[in-house]
Amino acid sequence: MLEINNQYTLMKRHIDTEVLRAFFAGTLEDVVDNLPIHIIPRTRDPNRCCVYKERAMVRYRIMALLGVDIEKDDDEYKTLSSYVKESLETKTPVFPSLTTISPGCSSCPDEQYRITDSCRGCFARPCLANCPKEAIVFVNGKAHIDEKRCIKCGKCLGVCPFHAVIHVPVPCEEACPVDAIHKNEEGFVEIDREKCIDCGHCSRSCPFGAIAERSSLMQVAGMLKKKEEVVAMIAPAIEGQFPGSLGQIVAGLKALGFSDVVEVAEGAHITAAHEAEELQERLSRGDKFMTTSCCPAYMQLVDRHVPTLSELRSKALSPMGYTARLCAERRPEAKLVFIGPCLAKKIEAAQFPEIETVITFAELASLLVARDIDIKEMVVSQDDVHVKTYADCREFAVPQGVANSVIRRSEKPIQVMNINGVDQKTVRLMKTWTKRAPEAELIEVMCCEGGCLAGPGVLVNPKIANRLRQGANVATVGSKPLGGAKHV
Amino acid sequence: MGQKRVKVNICVGTACFVQGGADLLLYEDFLEPQLLGLCDIEGTSCLGLCKQDNSDWKAPFVEIDGTVYSNVTPKRLEELLREAVDA
Numbered sequence: 001m002l003e004i005n006n007q008y009t010l011m012k013r014h015i016d017t018e019v020l021r022a023f024f025a026g027t028l029e030d031v032v033d034n035l036p037i038h039i040i041p042r043t044r045d046p047n048r049c050c051v052y053k054e055r056a057m058v059r060y061r062i063m064a065l066l067g068v069d070i071e072k073d074d075d076e077y078k079t080l081s082s083y084v085k086e087s088l089e090t091k092t093p094v095f096p097s098l099t100t101i102s103p104g105c106s107s108c109p110d111e112q113y114r115i116t117d118s119c120r121g122c123f124a125r126p127c128l129a130n131c132p133k134e135a136i137v138f139v140n141g142k143a144h145i146d147e148k149r150c151i152k153c154g155k156c157l158g159v160c161p162f163h164a165v166i167h168v169p170v171p172c173e174e175a176c177p178v179d180a181i182h183k184n185e186e187g188f189v190e191i192d193r194e195k196c197i198d199c200g201h202c203s204r205s206c207p208f209g210a211i212a213e214r215s216s217l218m219q220v221a222g223m224l225k226k227k228e229e230v231v232a233m234i235a236p237a238i239e240g241q242f243p244g245s246l247g248q249i250v251a252g253l254k255a256l257g258f259s260d261v262v263e264v265a266e267g268a269h270i271t272a273a274h275e276a277e278e279l280q281e282r283l284s285r286g287d288k289f290m291t292t293s294c295c296p297a298y299m300q301l302v303d304r305h306v307p308t309l310s311e312l313r314s315k316a317l318s319p320m321g322y323t324a325r326l327c328a329e330r331r332p333e334a335k336l337v338f339i340g341p342c343l344a345k346k347i348e349a350a351q352f353p354e355i356e357t358v359i360t361f362a363e364l365a366s367l368l369v370a371r372d373i374d375i376k377e378m379v380v381s382q383d384d385v386h387v388k389t390y391a392d393c394r395e396f397a398v399p400q401g402v403a404n405s406v407i408r409r410s411e412k413p414i415q416v417m418n419i420n421g422v423d424q425k426t427v428r429l430m431k432t433w434t435k436r437a438p439e440a441e442l443i444e445v446m447c448c449e450g451g452c453l454a455g456p457g458v459l460v461n462p463k464i465a466n467r468l469r470q471g472a473n474v475a476t477v478g479s480k481p482l483g484g485a486k487h488v
Numbered sequence: 489m490g491q492k493r494v495k496v497n498i499c500v501g502t503a504c505f506v507q508g509g510a511d512l513l514l515y516e517d518f519l520e521p522q523l524l525g526l527c528d529i530e531g532t533s534c535l536g537l538c539k540q541d542n543s544d545w546k547a548p549f550v551e552i553d554g555t556v557y558s559n560v561t562p563k564r565l566e567e568l569l570r571e572a573v574d575a
Contacts, residue, residue: 005511013506243500243510243531252502365506374502374534460510463517474500475531478513 001175001205004454004461007047008209013366015039015061016217020370023221032080035062053103057209060101064212067092067219070099092216092357094350097198097343102188104210108170110183113152115143118164127156127165175205177422177447178305197304199297199422199447200343200456213343213456216357220337221367223356224257229333230356232258233323235340236265237397237452240465241361242368243474247380253364255373259334267323268294268405269390274316276410279442287312288437292402294318296348297447298422305427308434319396320345321352328354339364341397341455344447360457376474394469397452403444416442421449494527494572497551501534509548511562518562519569526573 002008018035022028031038036055040046048054062080063070066087115127121141128136128143135149136156143164145156157165172181172189180195181202189210191202203211223230232253239246250261271294279290293299293314302309317325320338327336335356338349342360349355368375392408395401403416417440419426448454453462467477498504498512515529535556538547550560552572560568 005508010508243502243505365502369503369506372539375505376500376502376533459506461514464510464513474513477531478498478515478529 001201001449002171002207004458006207008207009362011058012061012209013362013369015058016065016215016363016366017369019062019065020217020221020366023218024225024370029081029084032062032084035080057101057104060104061209061212064099064101065215065217067214067216068099069093069096069214070101070212071096072099087218088222092214092219094346096191096193096196097213097346098191098196098200098203099212099214100189100191101210101212102186104208105187105189106208106210107183107187109168111152111170111173112147112168113145113150113154113157114166114168115145115156116164116166118162119143119160120162120164122161124161126159126161130155130159171205171207172202172211175201177201177424177427178301179424181211195304197297197300197447198344198347199301201448203343204456213360215359215363216346217359217363217366219357220359220363223335223337224367227257228335229259229331230257231260231262231327231331231334231336233262233264233320233327233336233338233355235338235342235345235397235452236263236268236319236394237341237455237458237465238339238361239394239397240453240468241341241459242365242375243468244375244378245380248375248378251378251380252368252373252375253339255378256367256371258337260331262323262327263390263394264319264323264338264340265393265396266319266326266390267317267321268319268393268396268402270322271316271319272393272396272402272405273409275314275406275442276414278314278316279406279410279414280412283441289433289441289443290314291443291445292406294396294402295445295447296342296344298445300344300347301422301427301430301447306430309430312434318348319393320348320355324352324354341452341458343456361459362457365459398466399446399451400444401451402446403442406442414442415440416444418444418446420446420451422447491526491573494569495553496527496529496569497532497535498529499533499535499537499547499549499551500531501538503534503538504548507547508561512548512550512560512565514562515565519566523566523569523573527569 022031036058039058040051040054042051044051046054060070063083066083068083119142133149133151135146137144137146157167178195178197180192182190184190203213242249253261282290291313293316324336336354337356338358346358349358393405395404399420400418403418417438450462453465499509535549537549546559548560550557552568557568
């Protein structure tokens with residue numbers, strides 16, 4: 001999968017920021033049709049075939065930001081300003097959360113193993129000997145792969161002493177854990193909505209930016225601009241995403257215009273306590289194991305692909321669910337916005353009438369930049385000092401963290417196992433669990449490898465996020481080794 | 489007399505941080521130890537340059553021995569530091 005920060009994600013943030021700047025200045029409808037030209041000047045050295053294609057892609061990115069389902073509602077005759085008008089009047093519908101941009105799709109060649117010029121045509125021929133399908137043929141003394149026979153097992157790649165075999169994947173297909181993304185008859189990317197679990201792995205791995213998430217950012221910007229009563233519910237992963245302490249991030253959110261900021265770690269405390277109790281109940285009635293229920297992509301994975309596990313998931317709500325209920329009790333009039341690293345959370349949030357909408361950390365970053373709010377310079381006020389009872393639940397964002405929080409709340413010791421990242425292989429493994437129970441009582445599942453800190457909506461490399469979370473000062477964070485004092 | 493040390497300030501204002509400045513903070517991982525040993529690197533408050541209206545002058549910014557460079561990537565940082573050390 002691609003690194004969090006690459007030319008595409010940086011461009012995406014740049015576009016979001018420019019759109020938001022114009023929105024807050026009240027000029028968005030007037031300038032939006034010129035924004036692609038402003039962002040991609042003719043003098044730019046393009047990464048795509050030409051600046052004109054890049055401008056077209058900026059246009060699509062703006063449409064995704066406005067919440068348009070590009071797959072369905074792309075109308076080339078329509079101006080961006082009319083899209084802006086429509087989107088500001090209506091609430092962005094939740095489904096589908098991902099949309100494909102077929103003009104951006106590079107129609108990557110099908111996944112294949114290929115033998116390169118480095119093949120020396122050796123005498124031992126381990127590729128030939130190890131191929132289970134006799135797909136290796138020798139032409140002019142060098143190995144070739146007969147594509148009709150090749151089953152893409154990759155054995156030849158592993159045995160070649162010259163590393164002459166390469167694997168050329170289709171990045172989106174390789175990243176999708178549930179085989180939900182393919183090329184259609186025209187050769188462009190298409191998502192199977194019945195199979196998709198909204199994990200966002202495809203959008204993160206496409207190096208052409210052909211899969212976009214439909215954003216609700218403009219909706220949130222609109223609420224802030226109108227000075228409505230809006231509460232930000234911040235996911236446990238937020239710590240370490242911005243150049244400053246958690247208190248400074250909270251202060252920054254308030255400066256943006258959020259009436260209040262609530263840590264979802266508070267709800268995570270309820271989730272963990274519930275799971276600790278529920279696990280003992282289940283074990284005493286004879287269940288072999290229980291899985292966690294806080295990862296929304298995992299929840300959809302079970303619903304759509306591994307129904308045998310549906311009764312073995314904890315009945316606890318996710319931290320977001322409990323936090324939303326707490327907030328709704330405390331401030332019934334306020335609109336709730338969840339800010340997290342996750343795309344699947346949008347789908348989960350749709351089940352909670354309390355929650356208005358969901359945005360990502362990367363989108364929040366664009367809001368901060370557009371409003372010239374500098375997290376590092378924020379002064380932490382006394383009200384932003386946080387409660388300690390649930391502080392340990394900030395660990396929900398990292399692999400093993402959910403399990404640890406449950407262990408701390410459990411009366412008896414429990415055996416745990418963690419699934420750190422779900423891919424096609426893990427899904428196959430999960431399907432066997434009801435036949436052969438895993439050797440653990442509590443199974444923590446996180447769809448993204450590296451936990452929520454590596455979710456599709458994060459802003460920084462998890463390495464930096466981890467150091468900042470361990471209390472490193474942003475001025476010297478680069479020189480701090482991992483494992484500094486925890487400041488909880 | 490040892491070699492003079494290069495003073496490096498990486499801007500960690502939000503605008504720079506968001507536009508890839510955060511990755512520069514991984515300098516321990518991508519700079520060679522010999523080079524690293526000759527530089528004093530720190531994160532600094534917003535240098536204020538992101539607010540100028542100049543399309544070529546983009547975040548992230550890095551100040552090396554008093555000179556500010558724009559659009560710095562990890563690769564470019566390494567090049568700039570090499571030049572500064574050799575100078």
